Every structure is written in C-alpha cells, then in structure tokens.
Amino acid sequence: MNLPENYIPIILQIAVGAGFVLLSILGTHFLGPRQKSTSTKKNESFECGVEVEGNARTPFSVKYFLTAVLFVLFDIEIVFFYPYAVNIREFGVEGFFAVLTFISVFFIAFVYVWKRGALDWDK
Numbered sequence: 001m002n003l004p005e006n007y008i009p010i011i012l013q014i015a016v017g018a019g020f021v022l023l024s025i026l027g028t029h030f031l032g033p034r035q036k037s038t039s040t041k042k043n044e045s046f047e048c049g050v051e052v053e054g055n056a057r058t059p060f061s062v063k064y065f066l067t068a069v070l071f072v073l074f075d076i077e078i079v080f081f082y083p084y085a086v087n088i089r090e091f092g093v094e095g096f097f098a099v100l101t102f103i104s105v106f107f108i109a110f111v112y113v114w115k116r117g118a119l120d121w122d123k
Contacts, residue, residue, distance in 0.1 A: 066118055077106050 084099050
C-alpha cells in the first residue's frame with residue numbers, strides 16, 4: 001500500500017540532502033576567502049620554485065578527447081555482455097537474437113565512426 005506515512009523516510013532523506021547542499025553553498029560563500037585584488041604574480045603558475053617555461057595550458061587535439069570518449073563508449077559495451085554470458089542458457093534463442101541486435105547496433109556505430117575518420121590520427 002502507498003500510504004503517506006510510507007513516504008516520510010524518502011521525504012526526510014531528500015530534505016537532508018537538499019539542506020546539506022544549501023548549507024555547503026552558503027557556508028563556502030560566507031566562510032571562504034575574499035580575493036580583494038588580482039596581480040600578475042598571483043595568477044602565474046607555481047612550479048615548486050622552478051621558473052616557468054612555456055604555457056601550462058597547452059591545448060590538446062580534439063582527436064585525443066574523441067578517441068577517449070569512443071574508447072569509453074565501446075569499452076562499456078563489454079560490461080553489458082557479462083549478464084548474457086552468465087545466463088546464456090536461460091535466455092535461449094530470443095536472448096541470442098537480442099544480443100545479436102545489440103552487437104549489430106554497436107558494429108554499425110563503429111563502422112560509422114571509422115568511415116567519418118574519427119580514428120585517423122593523421123588528419
């Protein structure tokens with residue numbers, strides 16, 4: 001049954017979470033340090049007493065980030081194969097075709113990414 005008193009723990013947890021967030025935001029605003037003035041010396045990079053050489057914010061190629069995102073995307077795909085591998089007998093033929101559909105969607109995505117040149121480092 002969904003009685004209103006069954007929702008009290010959930011409402012209490014949401015209230016505590018929202019209160020913590022509000023308290024943290026207000027606490028950092030009022031208790032945090034105030035930056036009165038900026039200077040070029042303060043804004044310089046500090047390298048443990050060693051003089052700075054070059055810019056620490058060297059831009060990376062977009063290919064690096066794209067490859068990282070694609071790796072995570074296709075790597076996470078492997079996680080979804082584990083439940084199928086464990087329960088292969090229970091899924092039967094219907095489960096087999098579901099996994100084939102899953103694999104084909106990722107294979108089509110892989111071919112698309114490959115044809116678009118996202119995996120070519122030379123471009």
